[in-house]
Amino acid sequence: MVASAVQPVSFDLLARDDAARAGLLHTPHGDVATPVFCPVGTQATVKALAPRDLLELDAPMILANTYHLYLRPGAALIARLGGLHRFMDWPRPILTDSGGFQVFSLQELRKLDDTGVTFRSHIDGSEHRFTPERVVEIQEQLGSDIAMVLDECAEPHDYAYVQAAMRRTHLWAEACLKAHTRADQALFGIVQGGVFEDLRAESARALAALDFPGYAIGGLSVGETKADMLRILDHVTPLLPQAKPRYLMGVGSPEDLVEGVARGVDIFDCVLPTRLARNGAVFTPDGRMNLRNAAHTEDRRPIQEGCTCYACTHFTRAYLRHLTMSREILGVYLSTLHNVHFLLQLMRDLRAAVLRGEFAAYREAFLARYRVADGEARTQNRRARQARLGGADR
Amino acid sequence: MVASAVQPVSFDLLARDDAARAGLLHTPHGDVATPVFCPVGTQATVKALAPRDLLELDAPMILANTYHLYLRPGAALIARLGGLHRFMDWPRPILTDSGGFQVFSLQELRKLDDTGVTFRSHIDGSEHRFTPERVVEIQEQLGSDIAMVLDECAEPHDYAYVQAAMRRTHLWAEACLKAHTRADQALFGIVQGGVFEDLRAESARALAALDFPGYAIGGLSVGETKADMLRILDHVTPLLPQAKPRYLMGVGSPEDLVEGVARGVDIFDCVLPTRLARNGAVFTPDGRMNLRNAAHTEDRRPIQEGCTCYACTHFTRAYLRHLTMSREILGVYLSTLHNVHFLLQLMRDLRAAVLRGEFAAYREAFLARYRVADGEARTQNRRARQARLGGADR
Numbered sequence: 001m002v003a004s005a006v007q008p009v010s011f012d013l014l015a016r017d018d019a020a021r022a023g024l025l026h027t028p029h030g031d032v033a034t035p036v037f038c039p040v041g042t043q044a045t046v047k048a049l050a051p052r053d054l055l056e057l058d059a060p061m062i063l064a065n066t067y068h069l070y071l072r073p074g075a076a077l078i079a080r081l082g083g084l085h086r087f088m089d090w091p092r093p094i095l096t097d098s099g100g101f102q103v104f105s106l107q108e109l110r111k112l113d114d115t116g117v118t119f120r121s122h123i124d125g126s127e128h129r130f131t132p133e134r135v136v137e138i139q140e141q142l143g144s145d146i147a148m149v150l151d152e153c154a155e156p157h158d159y160a161y162v163q164a165a166m167r168r169t170h171l172w173a174e175a176c177l178k179a180h181t182r183a184d185q186a187l188f189g190i191v192q193g194g195v196f197e198d199l200r201a202e203s204a205r206a207l208a209a210l211d212f213p214g215y216a217i218g219g220l221s222v223g224e225t226k227a228d229m230l231r232i233l234d235h236v237t238p239l240l241p242q243a244k245p246r247y248l249m250g251v252g253s254p255e256d257l258v259e260g261v262a263r264g265v266d267i268f269d270c271v272l273p274t275r276l277a278r279n280g281a282v283f284t285p286d287g288r289m290n291l292r293n294a295a296h297t298e299d300r301r302p303i304q305e306g307c308t309c310y311a312c313t314h315f316t317r318a319y320l321r322h323l324t325m326s327r328e329i330l331g332v333y334l335s336t337l338h339n340v341h342f343l344l345q346l347m348r349d350l351r352a353a354v355l356r357g358e359f360a361a362y363r364e365a366f367l368a369r370y371r372v373a374d375g376e377a378r379t380q381n382r383r384a385r386q387a388r389l390g391g392a393d394r
Numbered sequence: 395m396v397a398s399a400v401q402p403v404s405f406d407l408l409a410r411d412d413a414a415r416a417g418l419l420h421t422p423h424g425d426v427a428t429p430v431f432c433p434v435g436t437q438a439t440v441k442a443l444a445p446r447d448l449l450e451l452d453a454p455m456i457l458a459n460t461y462h463l464y465l466r467p468g469a470a471l472i473a474r475l476g477g478l479h480r481f482m483d484w485p486r487p488i489l490t491d492s493g494g495f496q497v498f499s500l501q502e503l504r505k506l507d508d509t510g511v512t513f514r515s516h517i518d519g520s521e522h523r524f525t526p527e528r529v530v531e532i533q534e535q536l537g538s539d540i541a542m543v544l545d546e547c548a549e550p551h552d553y554a555y556v557q558a559a560m561r562r563t564h565l566w567a568e569a570c571l572k573a574h575t576r577a578d579q580a581l582f583g584i585v586q587g588g589v590f591e592d593l594r595a596e597s598a599r600a601l602a603a604l605d606f607p608g609y610a611i612g613g614l615s616v617g618e619t620k621a622d623m624l625r626i627l628d629h630v631t632p633l634l635p636q637a638k639p640r641y642l643m644g645v646g647s648p649e650d651l652v653e654g655v656a657r658g659v660d661i662f663d664c665v666l667p668t669r670l671a672r673n674g675a676v677f678t679p680d681g682r683m684n685l686r687n688a689a690h691t692e693d694r695r696p697i698q699e700g701c702t703c704y705a706c707t708h709f710t711r712a713y714l715r716h717l718t719m720s721r722e723i724l725g726v727y728l729s730t731l732h733n734v735h736f737l738l739q740l741m742r743d744l745r746a747a748v749l750r751g752e753f754a755a756y757r758e759a760f761l762a763r764y765r766v767a768d769g770e771a772r773t774q775n776r777r778a779r780q781a782r783l784g785g786a787d788r
Contacts, residue, residue: 045717045724052704073716077692081712089708298471310446314483318475322467323439329723330439 007213009146009186011245011266017359019237019264022351025061025245027093027145028184029085032060034245035261035350037252037343038095038269043068044078044088047274048329048336051089057309057341061092061145063269066138067099071121071128075141083143095269096144097249098135098176098190100151101218112152114168132175140182147187148216149176156194156224166192166199170206177210188214188247195228197235204239215240216247217265221256230259237264254283254346255372258363261350268347273339280324282335283342287371291335296321309341310334401607403540403580405639405660411753413631413658416745419455419639421487421539422578423479426454428639429655429744431646431737432489432663437462438472438482441668442723442730445483451703451735455486455539457663460532461493465515465522469535477537489663490538491643492529492570492584494545495612506546508562526569534576541581542610543570550588550618560586560593564600571604582608582641589622591629598633609634610641611659615650624653631658648677648740649766652757655744662741667733674718676729677736681765685729690715703735704728 008028015022025032039046039054042065046054054062064084069075078087084094103110103119110119116131132150139147150172154165169192180187189212193199207215217236220229233248240246245266251257252270260268273283280291284304291303302312303320311320311334323331346366353362402422409416419426433440433448436459440448448456458478463469472481478488497504497513504513510525526544533541544566548559563586574581583606587593601609611630614623627642634640639660645651646664654662667677674685678698685697696706697714705714705728717725740760747756 043716043720043722044713045722048723048727050704050724050727051708072720073691073712077712080692081694081710087710087713087716089713297467298474300475310444314445316475316481318467318471319438319481319483322437322481326437326466328437328439329442329726330444332723333442333444333727 007186008184009213011214011243013243015355015357017354017357018262020261020350020354020359021264021266022354023245023266025093025266027061027186029091029093029145032093033348033351034266035257035347035354036060036267037257037347038063038267039274039340039343040065040269040271041088041090041094042271043072044084046336046340047271048277048332049274049340051091053337054090054340055092057337057344059092059340059344061095061267062090063095063097064088064142064144065099065102066096066135066142067102069096069142070099070138071123075138079141079143083141085143093145094142095146095247095267096139096142096148098139098148098150099130100135100148101153101250103130104153114171116150132172133179136176136179136187140180140185143182144185146214147180147185149173149187149189151190151192151218153192153219153222154194156219156222156228159194159196159199162192162194162196162219163199166194166203170203173207173210173212177212186213188212188216190216190218190249191236191240192219193232194219195224195232197232200232200236201239204236208239208241212244214245214247214267216249218249220248221251221270226256229256230263233260233263233265240264252343253372254343254370255367257343257346258350258366261347261354262359262363273343274336277335277339278332280331280335282320283339285366285369288373291317291321291324291331293321303335303338304342307338307341309338311338401580402578403607405608405637407637409749409751411748411751412656414655414744414748414753415658415660416748417639417660419487419660421455421580423485423487423539424454426487427742427745428660429651429741429748430454430661431651431741432457432661433668433734433737434459434663434665435482435484435488436665437466438478440730440734441665442671442726443668443734445485447731448484448734449486451731451738453486453734453738455489455661456484457489457491458482458536458538459493459496460490460529460536461496463490463536464493464532465517469532473535473537477535479537487539488536489540489641489661490533490536490542492533492542492544493524494529494542495547495644497524498547508565510544526566527573530570530573530581534574534579537576538579540608541574541579543567543581543583545584545586545612547586547613547616548588550613550616550622553588553590553593556586556588556590556613557593560588560597564597567601567604567606571606580607582606582610584610584612584643585630585634586613587626588613589618589626591626594626594630595633598630602633602635606638608639608641608661610643610661612643614642615645615664620650623650624657627654627657627659634658646737647766648737648764649761651737651740652744652760655741655748656753656757667737668730671729671733672726674725674729676714677733679760679763682767685711685715685718685725687715697729697732698736701732701735703732705732 152165189207247267299317546559583601641661693711
């Protein structure tokens with residue numbers, strides 16, 4: 001295995017509390033305390049935030065989207081400008097996806113075969129092709145700390161299709177490993193298999209045999225029920241190597257983060273906190289709150305009592321509601337700042353609970369108080385992932 | 395005169411260099427070094443910037459729009475929430491306009507008589523009425539440091555109409571003075587008279603007789619030529635009391651700021667820096683630059699070499715172009731930050747030049763280098779003022 005030589009990314013598992021884990025991920029751009037939530041910087045910017053805001057929030061790592069950056073401004077351009085970290089002035093680790101998820105979301109615009117996928121740009125309709133080798137090359141040009149293999153993210157309920165997509169994903173994973181050359185970048189594998197436990201087990205075993213430095217769980221939070229997602233997580237994480245980090249792709253609602261950590265996941269990413277903020281929705285320990293609600297018209301309280309973020313220490317719900325109703329950018333900025341802070345703080349609290357051996361109590365207390373947005377949350381989450389595409393995610 | 399008792403706002407003229415002045419404006423929320431440019435916070439936020447950004451840029455004073463805040467969220471609500479400073483978390487001085495300019499821009503939606511103007515909201519079509527007494531009351535509810543009288547801003551080239559509007563403005567100025575009660579707020583008069591020197595002189599004399607603590611020059615930068623604007627300024631400022639501050643409303647292009655200071659103006663406001671930023675245009679010492687230009691695709695330089703703002707010290711034109719092409723909020727934020735910094739720094743430089751007695755040389759050097767955007771600049775500026783209305787200014 002080319003990638004199994006000296007690894008640029010390594011993982012120390014520091015503590016376990018049942019299945020929940022606390023660890024330290026070492027990368028060329030510094031260490032990341034896990035479990036960790038990665039805000040999404042789709043187009044080389046976490047929407048509405050500046051890098052200095054993310055540093056103030058102490059975000060350990062962000063995700064950027066290969067599909068978007070490949071199309072605009074182009075990976076070769078970013079490479080000539082010194083790589084993605086320098087381009088966007090982000091000094092900490094960056095994780096890039098392979099672009100596969102976005103391309104498969106294009107549906108009418110793409111054509112798949114065993115060696116890759118041909119698609120049309122959502123920006124200008126131009127034709128492009130992603131192969132395992134090509135997405136590795138693009139991510140090497142971007143210079144992310146963690147790159148992902150090309151995978152096929154199938155509709156999760158059609159057994160025959162999910163099986164075929166999974167086996168193609170395994171072939172592509174091997175091809176990606178062979179193509180990968182950059183010594184200062186780690187390449188993670190992706191477990192697929194839809195909602196089927198036998199396929200998930202086959203996928204976990206096949207990828208574990210390839211000895212990746214980390215494993216992602218893909219194809220979840222794409223339309224299946226929450227019960228299905230948790231059942232699959234319960235089934236998959238025990239099959240993954242304990243010593244390697246696990247990354248649950250595209251998941252980021254507070255309750256899912258708690259449940260993911262409870263099942264041994266170390267890394268998460270999602271556009272949810274930034275996307276919700278653009279719709280005036282903010283996280284509180286009691287659940288989501290929409291700032292447009294007339295109840296906030298004269299409310300002198302902050303979004304969340306005791307929260308230490310700039311939005312909560314300086315502004316009332318009344319003012320934030322006014323900004324939101326008036327569609328002012330400052331409303332989006334402050335809501336985004338709070339939402340990202342909320343998830344980062346949740347992850348810090350979860351990690352501390354694991355280290356204290358009190359994860360179960362923390363989880364119970366959090367979920368008892370946090371009112372989940374039911375089916376709506378799942379739909380929003382799926383929409384949020386789909387909305388990564390183009391101008392939709394704004 | 396009620397308002398001529400102890401004044402909450404006073405002005406020290408510290409130095410003159412020909413007609414250019416350097417002063418210190420004392421207000422209930424602190425001192426303002428003049429000449430000063432006020433960024434515009436139309437809806438209780440300077441678009442795309444947080445108060446902490448404005449403090450970082452050392453903005454001495456901002457303007458807020460009475461028309462917008464009266465309609466949404468309402469002046470009485472802001473009063474109950476502790477006033478505009480507290481509502482928007484801005485600790486420094488605030489200047490409010492009277493709302494007259496916006497109402498007269500509504501054209502089809504308003505009906506004028508000698509005691510006020512009835513208009514329909516651009517938000518929901520509801521009917522409202524502004525009288526001199528009412529706009530004073532609203533501004534007292536907002537709690538700005540400097541309030542403005544209700545004036546009629548007429549099309550500047552129709553002599554008979556401009557004359558009638560001016561005389562109505564004078565009657566309204568007296569009515570505003572009589573209605574004004576708040577001891578911690580100053581009320582400024584507004585000189586009108588279009589492009590006609592005799593009317594401007596009549597207006598300046600009439601208002602000077604009312605002994606306002608400060609004087610605005612209204613009805614400029616509303617469609618007249620640049621030559622007309624400068625000619626009227628040349629004519630009006632010598633007729634205003636030397637000891638009182640002069641405020642040129644709605645003017646803010648770099649070249650107009652220099653020419654305004656050259657003619658003895660102390661205070662300016664304009665949406666231009668924030669509005670241009672939302673269109674990808676940024677100020678440089680050589681003139682405006684549009685970040686969309688393909689020439690910036692791989693340009694490693696900052697917007698302006700040597701500029702100390704966060705945008706210029708951390709990001710390349712290549713990255714800013716990418717953000718602008720991708721319509722990312724961060725692009726608007728960074729461009730706004732730079733543009734506001736550029737104008738604030740220009741004002742600091744102009745003031746320093748006056749204090750050194752070297753204003754003429756500074757002016758000559760600045761204008762020799764700065765490429766003015768000709769007619770387009772005037773049109774943009776006029777559009778920018780009109781765009782203060784509603785969602786248009788975003």
